[in-house]
Amino acid sequence: QSVLTQPPSVSGAPGQRVTISCTGSNSNFGAGFDVHWYQHLPGTAPKLLISGNSNRPSGVPDRFSGSKSGTSASLAITGLQAEDEADYYCQSYDSSLSGWVFGGGTKLTVL
Amino acid sequence: QVQLQESGPGLVKPSETLSLTCTVSGGSISSYYWSWIRQPAGKGLEWIGRIYSSGSTNYNPSLKSRVTMSVDTSKNQFSLKLRSVTAADTAVYYCARGPRGYYYDMDVWGQGTTVTVSS
DSSP states (O other): OOSBBOOSEEEEOTTOOEEEEEEOOTTTGGGTOOOEEEEEOTTSOOEEEEBTTTBOOTTOOTTEEEEEETTEEEEEEOSOOGGGOEEEEEEEEETTTTEEEEBOOEEEEEO | OOEEEEESOSEEOTTSOEEEEEEEESSOOTTOEEEEEEEOTTSOOEEEEEEETTSOEEEOTTTGGGEEEEEETTTTEEEEEEOSOOGGGOEEEEEEEOOOSTTOOOOEEOOOEEEEEOO
16 A cells, blocks of 8 residues: 555557546645656666656656646646556655655556 | 666575665765665555665665665665565565655666565
8 A cells, every 4th residue: 555646557549648646645745745756667767757746857758747736746648659658656755654655656558 | 877786686585684786887876865665566666765875874664673774885886685584575676866855856766676585
């Protein structure tokens, strides 16, 4: 049971827009801690996709965007491409647990 | 470009100590925080702990009693020891750079190494 809750899977057709939600609580998002998003293809190194709620590191396409409001956050991917098929994880800090926490991950399937 | 590579035994017996090393290349280990994260099969990511290049550490409270991290700046490496392992410690173990504070991310990751706990 992850501290941050994500849907196990989402899917979309090429060119479409999908969103992945990440639900937290008052001890993480609600306490003001930022959300970060990672893209992970099995067998490879996870890649930082969104930092500090909505900032894209250099090299990340602007098709990826992030937001946070209250105790929830979301990752949006527009113009879906086959190469976007991967697992996506949200991450934050939790003051009750005194540590950094992750969501359970969402598998994105491009139909 | 900084790269991280995990190394260590892929098989550990129950009750023994899991030992992994992360080698940092393409940059210095100094002045950064470095973390270990694991992922059991079919489950999410779990932060194990972090170490600063000076040696100061923060551990996940749920693992704190069994974890020790260390750093060797001369070799640009940091290490993880997890004592008294059980089958529940079977996972892919990742090393990563960061986070440097409560509000920060882990911006570079290794590819991970699979550790199986079995007799």
